[in-house]
Amino acid sequence: MNLTKRMLLHGVTGLALASTTARARSAEAAEPKLGPAQTAKGPFEPTWSSLIEDYKAPDWFRDAKFGLWAHWGAQCVPEAGDWYARHMYIQGSDQYDFHAKTYGHPADNGFMEMYPRWTAEHFNPDELLDLYTAAGAKYFVAMANHHDNFDAYHSKFHDWNSVRVGPKKDLIGMWAKAARARGLKFGVSNHSAHAWHWFQTAYGYDPEGARHGERYDAFRLTKRDGKGKWWDGLDPQALYGGAVMPLPSGISTIEDANAWHEKHDRVWDENPPKENPAFVRQWYLRCKDLIDTYQPDLVYFDNFDLPLGQAGLDIAAHYYNASMQWHNGKLEAVINTKHLPAERRMAVIEDVERGLRRDIEPHPWQTDTCIGDWHYNRDRFTRKDYLPAETVIHRLCDIVSKNGNLLLSIPVRGDGTIDSEERRIVQDIGSWMSRFGEAIYGTRPWKIYGEGPTAVESGMFSEGKQKPFTPADIRFTTKGSILYAIILGRPLTDVVTIRALAGANIQRVAIVGSDTPLPFACDAQGLQVTVPSEDSHDFGIAFQIRGQNLV
Known part of the structure; x- marks a missing residue:
């Protein structure tokens, strides 16, 4: 009808x-x-x-x-x-x-x-x-x-x-x-x-x-x-x-x-x-x-x-x-x-x-949020209190590990332009995505979303309650036979430990985007990966991990 x-x-x-x-x-x-x-x-x-x-x-x-x-x-x-x-x-x-x-x-x-x-x-x-x-x-x-x-x-x-x-x-x-x-x-x-x-x-x-x-x-x-x-x-x-x-x-x-x-x-x-x-x-x-x-x-x-x-x-x-x-x-x-x-x-x-999920969702979903007010607010620019690029990247990694997408709004001024702070944030997002996007695009969740100490607030409008992620927080994604482990912040030491991979049969670890394998060891405490300082990034890094029966 x-x-x-x-x-x-x-x-x-x-x-x-x-x-x-x-x-x-x-x-x-x-x-x-x-x-x-x-x-x-x-x-x-x-x-x-x-x-x-x-x-x-x-x-x-x-x-x-x-x-x-x-x-x-x-x-x-x-x-x-x-x-x-x-x-x-x-x-x-x-x-x-x-x-x-x-x-x-x-x-x-x-x-x-x-x-x-x-x-x-x-x-x-x-x-x-x-x-x-x-x-x-x-x-x-x-x-x-x-x-x-x-x-x-x-x-x-x-x-x-x-x-x-x-x-x-x-x-x-x-x-x-x-x-x-x-x-x-x-x-x-x-x-x-x-x-x-x-x-x-x-x-x-x-x-x-x-x-x-x-x-x-x-x-x-x-x-x-x-x-x-x-x-x-x-x-x-x-x-x-x-x-x-x-x-x-x-x-x-x-x-x-x-x-x-x-x-x-x-x-x-x-x-x-x-x-x-x-x-x-x-x-x-x-x-x-x-x-x-x-x-x-x-x-x-x-x-x-x-x-x-x-x-x-x-x-x-x-x-x-x-x-x-x-x-x-x-x-x-x-x-x-x-x-x-x-x-x-x-x-x-x-x-x-403006919210996250606590665990992996069975159906695809999306977070929508904004780096400021939905409609342009000059006070945000004056105070320099837009959502930082680092926070955007960390939330993106958390969302993707749980079967979601992130839709991010960049407020536009009446004349059709964005301001210099917004432009810098967008460019900073791109600096991380251009290096580590392989761990994001085309991926699917692993058996668990990740590990680390930072609890995730769940539901609509929950992002205001969300504590910042730390380098001890790790998120996982997969693509084919590859497991990706994304560290949510610059590692504090030159050895990163991934406890979820304790006892796993790991064959190769590399930084996403690099052909050079990294030194690693794997025991009952987890996978320990040695990361050269020049391969790090302020927002965090992503590992490409291969092994038997990982995915």
């Missing part, structure tokens, strides 16, 4: 459906092979049971191990950190204060006024992708939209897009071309399924102060108000999502307003919004357009489970079937979602946001 029929059965009728079908009909003419509401045919049905039964993670993802990500949009223009578009409407927040001081009160100058300022004037995807390829990334992901409900591509179903507004460029198209020219797999991240509630703060007001009770810009602006202005012909309500659950009148303290927002408009589940059924239809059309137009190798959904109930299942089945059509019957598609129950981790690849 297609999505239109299913939505009719669930009561999405009249104006809610008509508001999106007119544009869908006009786009069908440009898509004669597959209309906007039609899905690709193939073995996958839009049910969890079908996705679980038929999906298998593609080898390219399991082999790639390391990807880089551009989490970039108009929220990077103020250079004030994450969730700017939401928090600038919450009186008492740092971003509200920054916005009022820098751009004016949000009743006068709301978030939509960031788009004329987001010109991406120095954006050079070729230069950035050269840097990221040199750093060892095997896939690249670009943010297609965030919770601020703006499409960074030539969207057929959403006028608030980067071709019409702001940069006036098809950013996803530019990223895709640059990534594929360098042999990278290309992915997109889609965060827009939560826009319907996340952006409701734009319909609020100051509960205190000289302008208390005066509603912010989203509450009063309509398409008619744009006549003669930069946004002439655009409807602010299509950007902000409509006043589904605005802050009720009469709240008179910041504390009470914050409590209301936390309880009512941070609806972090994946149920379709009963208050806004047209949003589901529009999300489906936009997401399908993104997939059909750019044919990504990976789609990251910033959701706990697939987004928006049945619509997410429809998209997943369509994407998998379409991928098989694009690749002559071979499934090459990856979907990432978060916080999945164990029984669904065979259907998509689970992502653990």
